[in-house]
Amino acid sequence: MHTNPAHVVARLERVVRERLQPRLHEPVADVEVAAWRVGGDGEPVPPAHALGATYEPLAVGATWGPRWGTTWLRVEGRVPAGERPVELVLDLGWSGRFVGGQGEALVFRADGVPLKALHPRNGWFRLTGPGAAEGVVAADGRFTVFVEAAANPLVLDAPAFGETTYGEKPGPDEPEPYRLVSAKLCAFDAEVFELLRDLEATGDLMPQLSPDEPRYWKILRAVEAALDATSVAEAREALAEALSQPANASAHRMTAVGHAHIDSAWLWPLRETRRKVARTLANVLTLMETEPGLVYAMSSAQQYAWVQEDHPELFERVRQRVAEGRVVPVGGMWVESDAVMPGGESLVRQISFGKRYFAETFGHESEVVWLPDSFGYSGAWPQIARRAGYRWFLTQKLSWNDTTVFPHHTFAWEGIDGSRILTHFPPADTYSAEVTAGELRHAVSNFRDKSVSDHSLLLFGYGDGGGGPTREMVARAHRFRDLEGAARVELGAPEQFFAAVEAELGDDAPVWAGELYLELHRGTLTSQIAMKQGNRRAEALLRTVEYLKAVSAVRDDVPYPHAELDEAWRTVLLHQFHDILPGSSISWVHREARDTYARLEKQLRALVEGPGAPGRIVGWQVVRDANRVAPTKAVALSEADRLVSDRDGSELSVDVVLDNGILRASLDANGNVQSLVDVRDGREIAAGPLGVLRLFRDEPVRWDAWDVDRHVLRLPVPLEFAGVEATGDAIVVTHRRGASTFVTTYAMEAGRPRLDITVDVDWQEREHLLKLSLPVAVHSMRARYETQYGSIERPTHENTLADEAQYEVCSHRWVHVTEPGLGVGVINDSTYGCDVRRIPGGTDIRPTLLRAPRYPDPHTDRGRHTLRFAVVAGDETQTRKEADDLNAPRLDALTDLEPLVTLDVAAGAAVIDWIKLADDRSGDVIVRLHETRGGRALARLKPSFPAAVAETDLLERDPVPVDQLVLGPFQITTLRLVRES
Template sequence: MTIGTIPSGAQMHDDRALVEARLARALRERIRPAVYARSVPLTVAAWHAPGEPVPFAEAAGQEYAPTAAGEPWGPPWGTTWFRLTGTVPAEWAGETVEAVVDLGFDADRPGFQCEGLAYTPDGAPVKGLNPRNAWLPVAARPGEPYEVLVEAAANPLIDYRGYVTPLGDPRTAGTAPMYRLARADLAVFEREVWELARDVEVLDHLMRRLGTHEPRRFEILRALERALDALDLQDVPGTAARARERLAGVLASPAHASAHRISAVGHAHIDSAWLWPMRETVRKVARTAANVTALMEDHPGFRFAMSQAQQLAWIKEHHPGVYERVKKHVAAGRFVPAGGMWVESDTNMPGGEAMARQFVHGKRFFIEEFGVEPAEVWLPDSFGYSAALPQIVTLAGSRWFLTQKISWNQVNRFPHHTFLWEGIDGTRVFTHFPPVDTYNSDLSGTELAHASDNFAEKGRATRSLVPFGYGDGGGGPTREMLARAARTADLEGSPRVELHTPEEFFRAAEADYPDPPVWSGELYLELHRGTYTSQARTKQGNRRSEHLLREAELWCATAAAHGLAGYPYDRLDRLWKRVLLHQFHDVLPGSSIAWVHREAERAYAEIAAELEEIIDGALRALAGEGGGTVTFNAAPHPRDGVPALGAALTGEAPPSPPAAEHDGTYVLDNGLLRVTVDRRGLVVSLLDLVAGREVLPPGAAGNLLQIHPDLPNHWDAWDIDPFYRNTVTDLVDAEEVAPAGPGAIRVVRAFGSSSVRQTLRLRPGARRLDIETQVDWHETEKILKAAFPLDVQADRSSSEIQYGHVHRPAHTNTSWDAARFEICAHRWIHVGEPGYGVAVVNDSTYGHDVTRQPRTGGGTATTVRLSLLRAPRFPDPETDQGLHRFGYALVPGAAIGDAVREGYHANLPPRAVPGGRAVPPLVAVDDPAVVVEAVKLADDRSGDIVVRLYESLGGRAAARLTCHLPVSGVQECDLLERPLPAGRTPDPGEITLALRPFEIVTLRLTPA
């Protein structure tokens, strides 16, 4: 090419490529390494902690052995303490000195590997050490000694792409060291070189995102070329300022007036457990909080939002030095408690009260500890969002909602980024879904451009939120991210970036977009559908704990109100928090390593034992002395002569009729239902004798267990992909079908490496067939379903969620309908046609599917299946192996109200205790559509009785609430038991309520 001529288009393309390649190499090999061009090694000694982590005071007093860079350390899940000592060279006077400590990081996997927390010799936390954040400040002056202790965690790098690994369980992880100490130096921090690297990175990212024919792209290209020409690669520190001068002009060019506005909110999405146990999360949150509070000292405008009250409670308990720094910056408005929940929980499977208590305990912690009450809900990574949430959020005193996970949808692109989300009761919440499509942004030009390009509300709204900071395993924002934010605050070709708190963003977004569109119903995630089923023991523990807590509060409140026993405030508070912790969105969904779920199973056993003790003490106090038997019913509907939420003196229940054998089949008949079970152990007829109709379609069989192969394309424990249905094995061979006592039939099967034992039971006076299923499960990459074909022509199913239910299409008319091929339900799912319906209730199952099939003789039948067990191999290779017990039941002729009633009864069996006193219900409601969900004493220990109830059928209801004790005052409250400004204040003598569909009402009753 001749100088002075205009190059051709092809030559310009080649020129761009040459400059870009030149830039990449210079940045990688010259500029970044020159940030710490001058260094001296530190002296390193190490102490390897035996077993679990120890506190600083214990570690500091140990004998440390000499070691050095290059030496191995850290068996999986082990902890090594390094003592680093040295002297700042005298010739570094006037320089900024930092310690550079590389524990053996893989720079591409921040948050998923080894990490460290540095301490001064007297035990004060300094900051965390993470990949891409491996420096420590040095206060020592030239000639002065420097010493720091580093608690290094050898967390194994568990590949989350689905490879089977033994590393998730310390029993199988091995003991060989996993890491080598790569570097431990004192170094001069070349500020001008570091700034040059940031200038180049921002401009390079921006340039690559601009169109190939935009003048701005070439302005940046030529400026970068001039900067490289000005940089002496043999003396980068000495020429960095000269190179930066060549970039000053393009960096000073302001953004367009119409540029998208981004609120950058610093945060670290830290999973309370996932590919690490909870004990490691305790350390992760301390390292992250130490990082961000240290960053705030150098960057006063930086704000950081931290959700999950549990994580702050961990810092308070285990790292008080870090917590004092947190409190200082909270008071200054820089460290922002966010979200208002105890943990970032799953929202599909927690029950109504548990979902409410996530906000009660989370907000109360923030209020009591910091005097702060978050107004937003911060749930970027949960696996779909229940349609009950808008009302729960509002009743908790919040007004905004943030999520991001819906960007992971497999099939349908969600149409909005800012919208009003309407729940099942009609409550609407202003909601934002960040178009950056990540909750771990590093504020790169690529991500900022994607946020702007992707924003669905362009032309109607102008701003979105970007959560930035290394997360999942923690670390948080870095000074490099803040440098990018500063450079993109007003930069031509880039969105305008401002550092904001969540509240600042939401207030600005509401003003910017006063009339957003409305999305009604659940935010269903078209992914991770296997989380409704994986790790059955964890899910059973959760369900059982929720109902035991209901009973404990009800019976303890009743006993306390009658002066028969004290109320165990502290024990219930502690137990609730433990249950809420295990509802975190990688624990309850079953997507954590084996260690996490083994600990969860142990925790649930301990929770159950303590709650059973509390319940037993309260019931014995209520039943008093006597030679009879008192039966207590904690369900919200009467059962077998026992009032709802009350007790009755009872005798022996009448026996069930025995199973009758006819031609190799067995028949159960209680005068309401007649069930025929064939020699395969399948239900081949279920006659509803009251309605006079057969429940099963012609030629179909119920209680059919089915096995499918289950190897999703990605995310083993998380996903079920639709092609699993292409192959199915019906389990129709029975080893035994025989009577099992009055009104019961036993069925025993063997299949693969597993076996199943079932008892089908028809009780006197019951309009439901109970099935108790015990599975000894030893399959791999398979899913077990229980199928019930039903002779109803249903175009939708109804599934219980928190405080109500949702309707979902049973057909696949649209891609949105087809994507819901696996759905979540709580205690029941219902299908029906006008005049007749059938419910399937369960005591511990969440995953279901509903399909429609042609019916022999014409019409369409509907099949409901429960997903009982899976066997994914990642992240826990032994997921669900072993013995399991499930209870479920078929309820013919059921309306929605029957499904509600039977669902509660399946999960709250009556309790019989010796005694002679049947205390009447503490509270009662006269409308069966209105369900009492909780009865407890007020958390402020005033002695007030708190009653939470809701309309359960989806219609209007008028109900009268009666209290067995005299009441002097009634006040409607929010979930935190604070009076609502416009709340109802019924007459204590006549507590009547009018409820809209699915409305939740919390009443506070003051005893007279």
């Protein structure tokens, strides 16, 4: 008999779609649906409020909403007697295009206890039979449930991620986006469900095999026989032999972990994330009732805390499953933060707050850093992770590279200090798999470390409000447990996978050294500048406040504000989430974040000015070192030094000069800094006009807020020169373009080796990008950029594809280039995006100031902004010192404040980074310091108060007495100072 494979596949698809899928749920009774639309600004409302509301009948076909609105449904009916399980099946008008990011719902019992969520591919709620919720159906079959339905807009409706107004609540006249399509009581046919999964396993596996393999034809004949069958039982019997063939002895192994990646904010506001997490957990816990092998991994202590606060009954079910090892708190961080822009102390606090919550709430400590979706990973991570007690690191995003292919999936990642951590990113190239044969085949063929390992991780489940793993996914995993032609799939926990791979690899893991640079999403280093400024200022304020409060506590016995500081930190940590700080969320998210940062700054300023405070914050520029916070005295230049009207004898057309005795800046009539001379040795620093603003058309191919594409930097747009004038001790240059105004101010402070550049912008652009060009006369193959607890070198050339791909990179507060005898740094107070490239005669350092993407916030950064930079003449240490100054808050009344501790550095370079009181509220003082130049250092810490000094891990645990500190390259050291009475 001739068998046509294409015919069989087409026939299979139609049988499943038209004959089997409709039989899965057989309608057995109608239900009555009534609705209460919440409305107003007070939503969402607690269940107790909704249950007592007045409901109006809602007919099938009627709309509900409005967009971003909540409608509570009351569903009543009577379950007819029968042997098959009965499920309430609702279709709230979902689109099949995108599982997460659209309408969702959560079913509540009549007493307000949450039970299970409803989603586009998971729209059922079991009333009777295995896994049915208790206390819902009465003895006579009657039931009442309430459904909290959220009319979240379909986030991918905008073509190619184009402009959308989804970021804010709608007006009162906007149409309601969803329609109640159906509401029925249905008998669930378990045998049809199993047959569907049998056909999926065999039908999906067949295209993954070669027609040259006998296995291909045997599966094809088995599927054809099943389609010829006259009953479900006969069809399953026809497939049984094909499904019983074991996998090859050398088959790749996959540990399948249930998961739902839920962005803490993205195309929805924070308030909606709280509900997404609760819905997903309700689904997971329901599924676990009938799937004892399912293990679910969930990160982000913040998300657990939300559920604990909003739904205590649901949280107790979570706590029980954590104790059983079925729900696994992974990551140990407060949120899945951005992994390149937060400061070093912020990453430590992400971990300390997350691990402390997991320990206190569940008695659990995660050993794996869990950051599948962050946009690149700083080279400081391996050391931070290892010093915080982690053994393993998980990511996924590197599979999104747009230029090169990352060479490993399982490897030892070596950080800037030499620390190594076993790292894996799943070769299935997804953290929301559906456990299909195609995903398994891709993972096997894609896995790049076959020579040393045959094991990988598979994260399955719909994320972002899609409801997590489904019963269909778990059923597929069971069929692929040991099936010829596929990888072996075993349900398990992440720690099981990592421990097994660690034992398998031994010392043979390939090594990747340095940062994990993501060749994509480079625009997130700039989009929504208010997020960057808010974060940078919050970090600086917290550093100052915690230090001053530690001084007051130690010297004057003033109570340390642990609770207030913890709350401030939790706010900062939440807003470092990898779609808030990077600026890739809707306008609603960023509007709220701007307000939050403003409130936070006021709260932190109030703490400084509170009881026992030695001063108050009055601005944002202060001279300080790691041990001392002190005010700067403004020094006015003399009239002769400040402005010189005639020529300075050079060949340049110079109209004005700024000179502070260390640097001399010469500006032409158009306000361009044509020359910057270090008068100490006569060296010219400028390799071209310094401070020129460069505007570019910024039209990404796909991800507007996320990406800066290569072609953007080839599309300059001219600015209109509008004048130059001397104002006080500064030179002010104005440019315009349309409704936008660009004002650049140049100034110098006496005795400082830097030229200050302040850029005030009234930004009214659309799809444009602004850079500041600072060409310096330094010939260098590499530039050094500040990162957490150290620095990283990157090429200034484009020799290889990987070099060229780093055309926009992250710099924290400074970037430095050097050649023998000359070093120049560029410092900033709030930006992160930057490009540094070789030019004839030197190196052009170009911080990126602003962007104007259309999606997901079409009004990104519209308005006024002030950004500060400086060109620093000197070595890396000088650049670092000036960056400290530029980023520090200015305080008054601190001239006579003696340091709480000092660091005596006998050899090498090291600085104190942070001083605070211990998290355990013992009153001990914690000092965090690190080596700064990538070399070795010898140092000794000297407290100004009686104390015993001990070294701990980053979480302030396991103290070991220490006297002299021996620091390796970029080594972080945490010291606990136990105060003596």
